[in-house]
Amino acid sequence: MRRLLLSLLCLFALSSLPVIAAERVGLVLSGGAARGLAHIGVLKALEEQGIRIDAIAGTSMGAIVGGLYAAGYSVAELERLALELDWQQALSDSPPREDVPFRRKQDDRDFLIKQKLSFRDDGSLGLPLGVIQGQNLALLLESLLVHRSATRDFDHLPIPYRAVATDVVTGEQVIMGTGHLPQVMRASMSIPAVFAPVEVDGRLLVDGGMVNNVPIDVARQMGVDHVIVVDLGMPLKPAKELLTVVDVMNQSINLMMRKNSEEQLQTLTADDVLIQPPLAGFGVADFNRGERMMDAGYRATQIKAEQLARLRTSSAGNPALAMARTREQRTPVIREIRVENDSKVGDAVIRRHIRQPLGEPLDMDRLQKDMGTLYGLDYFERVQYRVEPLDQRGSALVIDARGKRTGTDYLRLGLNLSDDMRGDSAFNIGASYRVNGINELGAEWLTRLQLGDRQELYSEFYQPLDAGSRYFVAPYLFGEAQNVEAILDNDPIAEYRLERYGYGLNLGRQIANNGEIRFGIGQAWGEADVRVGERDLPSFSFSEGYYELLYSFDTLDNLDFPRSGEDIGLTLRKYDRGLGSDEDYRQWQLTLDKAYSHGPNTWLFGGRYGRTLDEAEVVTSGFILGGAQELSGFRQDSLSGQNMALARMIYYRRMTQNSLLPLNFPLYLGLSLERGRAWNNDNDFDSGYINAASIFLGLDTPLGPLNFSYGFNDEREKALYLNLGKSF
Secondary structure (H helix, E strand, O other), rough: HHHHHHHHHHHHHOOOOOOOOOEEEEEEEEOOOOHHHHHHHHHHHHHHOOOOOOOEEEEHHHHHHHHHOOOOOHHHHHHHHHHOOOOHHHOOOOHHHHHHHHHHHHOOOOOOOOOOOOOOOOOOOOOOEEOOOOOHHHHHHHOOOOHHOOOHHHHHOOOEEEEEEEEEOOEEEEEOOOOHHHHHHHOOOOOOOEEEEEEEEOOOEEEHHHOOOHHHHHHHHHOOOEEEEOOOOOOOOOHOOOOOHHHHHHHHHHHHHHHHHHHHOOOOOOOOEEEOOOOOOOOOOHHHHHHHHHHHHHHHHHHHHHHHHEEEOOOOHHHHHHHHHHOOOOOOEEEEEEEEEEOOHHHHHHHHHOOOOOEOOOHHHHHHEEEEEEEEOOOEEEEEEEEEEOOOOOEEEHHHHHHEOOOEEEEEEEEEEEOOOOEEEEEEEEEEEEEOOOOOOOEEEEEEEEEEEOEEEEEEEOOOOOOOOEEEEEHHHHHHEEEEEEEEEOOEEEEEEEEEEEEEEEEEOOOOOOEEEEEEEEEEEEEEEEEEOOOOOEEEEEEEEEEEEEEEEOOOOOOOOOEEEEEEEEEEEEOOOOOOOOOOEEEEEEEEEEEEOOOOOEEEEEEEEEEEEOOOOOOOEEEEEOOOOOOOOOOOOOEOOOOOEEEEEEEEEEOOOOOOOOOOOEEEEEEEEEEEEEEEEOOOOOOOOOEEEEEEEEEEOOOOOEEEEEEEEOOOOOOEEEEEEOOO
C-alpha cells in the first residue's frame, strides 16, 4: 500500500511539470541554377546529424530541391535524380525526336538553318518571352510529383513548404503556399529571358531570386524558431571577363540578387546557422558536375556540426522525415480525361493523341511520349497535364494545351554549299513557309523555294482526314531545274539543263510517329536543253504522267549526326501513256541508313539502289551520284545513270563533351568506305564498280552541319570538300 501511494505521488508530481515544446527549425534554400545541386549534399549532412526540419522556404533551384524534399523524396532519391537525369533534355523544349510527329521530322530535311521564325495571324513577327519555354522541365516536375496531385495546401506536405517568385508586371514578391506544386516550383525558377514566365492565378511569374534569393523572412513567417540558411552566392565577374552583352546582363542580375540576399542575411541571429558551400569554381550550367557540388554542400554542413548540434532534437527520429521516406507510391487510376485548349486545333485532335486507357492506372511513360508528340505538332506554347482527384475510385487527367502566342506560321531560311576545292561548287539558298492550323483538323499549306545550282518551287496543301492525322490528302504543284551530265565511256560529253513542271495528288496514311505511305498520280512537262558540250546533241521537250507509291520510315535520333535509329525510303513509279506520258517505263529507288553507337563512337551502314526497268530517255530518267560520302573523290552530282547502286559504311567519333548550354557545337572526326556503280540500259555508259573512301571533320552547329572532308577513289579521282547543310 505504501508503494502504491508513493507511485501515485510521483506521477502527480511529474504531471504538474510544464510541457516544453520542441523548438521549430526552418530550412532556407537559395537560388543558383546548377549550383543548387549543392543543397542535396546539405540535406544529406543534416539528416546524418539528426536535424529535424519543420519548414522549408526556397527560391529558384532551392525551390526545386526543397519542394521535392518536402513532398517526400529522400536524399538518396535526390542524389540519383541529380546524377542520372538527362539535364540537356530537361532544360530544352524539343521532345526526343522519336516522339516528334513524322511530318515535323521531314521539315528538318529541307534547309540548313534549324531555327524558324514564327508569325502571328496578322502577319507580325512573333518573338518568344524566353529562350526556353520550359516544356520538358514542366513535364519532368509533373511526373516526379504525380503522387502529390491532390495536395493544394503546402502545409499538408510531409514538410510545410513555400516557394518564392517575382511578379514580372509589378515587381512584387509572390510567396506561394498553395496551388499546383509542379507549376509553383517551375515558376520560382523562371530565370528572366532564359525561361518564359509562368502564369499563375493571372500573374506572370519569373525567378524569385530577383526579389528574394535567400527567403529567410518567408521561413520565419512559417512559425519557426531558428533557421538554417544555405546561401550559394552569385559570383561576380571582374571587368576583364565582361566581354558580351550577355555577360553584362548576367552580371546585372547577379548584382540584384546579391543586394537582396545581403539584406536577408543581416537578419540572422546567433541562434541561426548559415551554410555557404565553396562553389567558386562552379558555373550556373555545370549540371554535369553535380556530384562534386553535392559533396561541397555536404562538407560545408559538416563543418557547422557544432553549431547545428544546438538544433538537434532530443526525441528519437524525425516524424516529418519518416513520413517523407514512406512517400506514397500509389499510381492514380484515371477515370476521366479532360482537355483545356485554346489553340487552333480542335479538342478532338488533342484527345486523339492521348492513349491513356480509362479505368487503368496512369501510364507515365506513355503519357510523357504523348505529350512530346502533341508539343511536336508546333501549335502550342506549352502542353502540360495535371491529375485531379474525383473521388475514392479514381482521378481525372487534365490536358492543358495553350496556343502559341508567337503564332503558328513558320518561315525557315536555308543555305546549302558544296565545294570540292578544285573550282567546282554547288550553291543553293532557299526558304520555306508553312501556314499551320488552317482548320481544326490541323490542315497546313507548305511552300518551299530554292535558288541556285538546283532550283525548286514546291507547294503542298496537307489536309488530315481524321483527328489523329492518320489519313490525309495532299495535292501539290512543283517546278524544278537542275544540270544533268550526259556521259559516254565514263567521260562527260555534254551538260543538259533539265526543267520540269507539274502537279499531283497523294492519298496517304501516317504510321505512328515513324513514317508514312502515300499513293498518288502526277503529271509533268519539261525541256532538256544542251547547256555545255556538243551543240549537235538534241534539245527536246517531254511529257510525263505517272502513278507513284512512296514509303518513308524515320527513327533516327538526330538527322545530321545520328547515334541510333534508321531511315528508309522507297519510291515506286510507273510512267503511263494513259496519263499523258511520252513513254511507258517503270522506276524504283530504295534508300537505307542504319546507325549503331557505343560510347562516343557511331557506325552508319546503308546506301542507295535505283533501277529503270524499261527503255526510256536517259537524261530524264537518270539517278545522280558523286560527292562527299557518295563515291568520294568525284565532284558533287558528277555521275548520272538510269541505274545506280551505292553501299557505304561511315564511322565517326564525338570529340567534345556534351554541353548543357543552348549553344552546343559537337565536333566529330570520322571516315567512310564506299562502293558504287552507275549505268544506263543502252550499255553506252557503265562506270563499273568504284571503291571510294574519305576522312572528314564534322561540326554540328546551331545553323546546321558543317563538314570538311578529303575523298579519293580507285578511278584516281581526289577532292577536298566543304559541305554546309548536308551531312551524309
